[in-house]
Amino acid sequence: MLRWLVFLLWLLPAAALAQATPATLVADRIDFDPTRLVASGDVEIFADGRILRAERVTYLRDEDRVLVEGPLVLVDADEAVLVADFASLSADLRGSVLQGARLVLADRLQIAAAEIAQGEEGRYTQLYNAVASSCTICEEGEVPVWQIRARRIVHDREERQIYFDQARFEVAGVPVAWLPRLRLPDPTLERSTGWLAPRFSSDDLLGTGVTAPYFITLGPSRDLTLAPFVTNREARSLGFRYRQAFNRGRLEVTGAVGEDEILDGETRGYVFVEGVYALPRDYRLVWDLEAVSDDDYFVQYSITDRDRLDSRVAIERVDRDSRFVAETILYESLRAGESNRFIPSRVVTIERQGRTRPDLIGGQALWTLQAHGRQRIASRVPPGEPSNSARDVLRASAAVDWQRSWVADSGLVWTGIGGLHLDAYNVRQDPTFDDQTFARAVPYAGLELRLPMTRRTGATREVLEPVLQFFFAPDNDPRTPDEDSLTPEFDEGNLFAPSRFAGRDTRELGSRINLGVGYTRYDASGWEIGGLVGRIIRADSLGQFRPGTGLDGDTSDWLLSVGASYRDRFHLLTRSTFDDGGTVSRSETSLVLLGENHSLDTQYTFLEGDATAGRPIDTSEWTLDASIGLGGDWTGRANWQYDFNTNDASRAGLGLTYRSDCVTVDFDVRRRFTSTTTLRPSTSFGLAVGLAGFGAEDRARRARKCGL
Known part of the structure; x- marks a missing residue:
């Protein structure tokens, strides 16, 4: 037809x-x-x-x-x-x-x-x-x-x-x-006022309860979520989240307030306020405010594992060749035995950085101007406390760092390095410095030699690169109140750096040689394998680094870093520092494995004991987060944190998820084994059910089927 x-x-x-x-x-x-x-x-x-x-x-x-x-x-x-x-x-x-x-x-x-x-x-x-x-x-x-x-x-x-x-x-x-x-x-509506999927929970501390969130739209750019939480042990809490988008920024407020039997008769809760607002001339106003009623609230309500809060307000601008930031930060410690009166809880910093290319000497120079202040709440040193317990510090800094490279016909890369760091201090309420105002200057100069060598075999490429650096700096320096450089680390990121200290209170002194060799293999199949080995040799040991960092002594420990990756499915990185006798002072291993129906993220960390860093014994810890498809629409999850020194688990958890084309059911059980003077080990259960098909969502469309 x-x-x-x-x-x-x-x-x-x-x-x-x-x-x-x-x-x-x-x-x-x-x-x-x-x-x-x-x-x-x-x-x-x-x-x-x-x-x-x-x-x-x-x-x-x-x-x-x-x-x-x-x-x-x-x-x-x-x-x-x-x-x-x-x-x-x-x-x-x-x-x-x-x-x-x-x-x-x-x-x-x-x-x-x-x-x-x-x-x-x-x-x-x-x-x-x-x-x-x-x-x-x-x-x-x-x-x-x-x-x-x-x-x-x-x-x-x-x-x-x-x-x-x-x-x-x-x-x-x-x-x-x-x-x-x-x-x-x-299913086409992205935002609508109404109840969201409830979550049921059971906890040794709070009891058995339910959280029933209610979402409220307040126009196209604002919304409010209220999440009442009640248990059979008289725990009553109201969680909330307010979000608003502006033409030039955004605001989000999250928190909760309520009462329970743990602290009977006291109002408990927390609040986080985050936002950003665009100012004229590409400046931004950024704020991140944090507060909590007591030290144990986060852990008891399974909100976060953080043990320190940092509220920050800043004005900043970053472009291709310059950076400006003016910020104030208020720190609050939740750690047992750490008093907020005796830590530098109030910090103010104004910093301007710029990158230039000097016409006279060529290369590239980075200059920095900074005004910095930190204050403790305490106004005097109590009996039995360290002499710096009430110390307040003002610091003005100026620095310039320069480098320029040349490439020889043989392929050898020569790089000249130099810089000067100037700091002026005013220290109060510390008898060690006797309310002094003083200044210091730390110049340095260096030469770097690199010889990258490449070999191709078909579509496979290998790169071998030995590196040798010579640095010259003064051997002595006026003593400074060190509070932003207390925990120097030694890894492949700073092996060839002018200084291993992250902050400005302490600069690495003395003449030294940084040496190492790196190797990387790029395979056409997608594999990438590489490694780096190196160490630092000093003219004299100046005692700037503590034992356990791997940086102390005339020669540092050996640094060995090995990594492998396969596209976005497999990532392995392990790094260790060890002395000539093979004794390891630090070791870290991280493995990430991703597949269509499984994922694995696990880390092992070993740190040698260091009493001066608040770590009197060795740390040896293993963490694991994994999930695996169990067939059909079922997925199993597990997480684990184990301390090999005490031979005890710190936390453990199991979860089971059923996710089909029309429903998601999440069940999990968590156990916290650690205890303090105010916390005891606890076990919690959670159950959440969500129905698909109502309201827009990002759930991948799957083949429909009947039954489980």
Whole structure:
């Protein structure tokens, strides 16, 4: 049979008057007389953004109606699809009555009904004796994981809401809840006021309870989430999150407030305030404010493991060749035995950096100007406390760091390095410095030699690069109040640095040689394997570095770093520092393994004991976070932290997730083994259930199926 194509056919005069654009009909066969038009065989009608597909369509001219014999499919422009056995439609395909029909919204939620009716304006769709589910509504008696049955369901296209009358919620066909009225967002709505998925929990300290978040939209740029939490042990808490977007910035406030039996009669809670706002001339105002009612709140409510808070307000600007920051930071320690009165809790810094290319000597220079102050709350040193317990410091600094490279014909890269760091201090409330104002200057100069060597074998490339650095700096320096350089580290990132100290209070002194050799292999298959070995040799040991850092003595420990990676699926990095006798002072190993149905992230850390750093014994710790697909829609999770010195676990957890096309169920159990004077070991359980198909989400679309 020849396929007939009618372009821009005026399907009927009434439709032509009602629509801004005509309807288009495509069919294998068209028959018509003065009273009716009959189209048959792969019929398609396009009208005002809607598409009707059927085997036979009859237009009744006198009634201005379209009768459609199914099976038929009616596709709307807003990702709504109607499937039915029979339909009676208006000429513009808006007003309709469909029998034995099913409505599919955004390929996420489907509603089956005995009858579906749409008004002429197309805003409301009413479904009678209906059942809704984002799981497949199966044939032959099978039931989906969950479904909602209702006497009537109304879909409001304009508000993108779904209303249920006399709703009954069923799980695996078993009724579990009855609701006379229910409102839920349709799958195309990203933000809507209403209840979110609840979370159930059980804890040794707080008891068994439930968190029921309620989301409130406050316009297109603001929203508020309230999360009441109640338990059987009289714990009452109200969590909250407020978010607002501005034309030039954003604001987010999160926190909670409540009472419990742990601190009976006291109000407990926390608040975090984060935001950024764009100022003129590319400056930014950034703030991050943090506060908590007591030291144990975060751990007891499983919010975070942080043991120090840092509230920060800053104005900053960063571009290609300059950086400016003016910031104030307020530190608050939550650690047992550490008093906020005797730590530098108030810190103010103003810093300007710039990068230039000097015309006279060439190369590149980085200059820095900084004003810095830190203050302790204590105004005097209490008996029995260290002499610096009340120390306040003001520091003004200026620095310039320069380097320039030349490449010889042999491929040898010569780099000249030099710099000068100037600092002026005013120290108060520390008898060691006797309220002194003093200055210091630390110049340095250096020469670096690199000889990169490359070998190619087919598509594989290997690079071997020995590096030798000579640094010259003074051997003595006025004593300074060191508080920002207390924990120097030795790794591949600073092996060839002018100074191993991260801050400005202490600069590395003395003449020394930094040497090392690196190797990297780039394989065409995606593998990348490399390593670095090196050490530092000094003219004299000046006692700047503590034992345990790997940097003390005339010669540092050997640094060995080895890494391997395969695209984004496998990453291995291990680094160690050890002396000539093979005794390891520090070792770290990290492994990340990612696959389609599994993930592994594990680290091992060993640190030699260092009493001056607050670590009287060795640290040997292993952490693990892993997940694996268990088949079907099930995923198992595990996390672990183990201390090899005490042969005890610090924490452990197991989790199980069921995630299908229509539902997510998360169950987890966590155990904290550590204890303090105010905390005892505890076990907690958590359960959360989320239904797909209501409200927009980033869940990947999966093949639909019935049952578990």
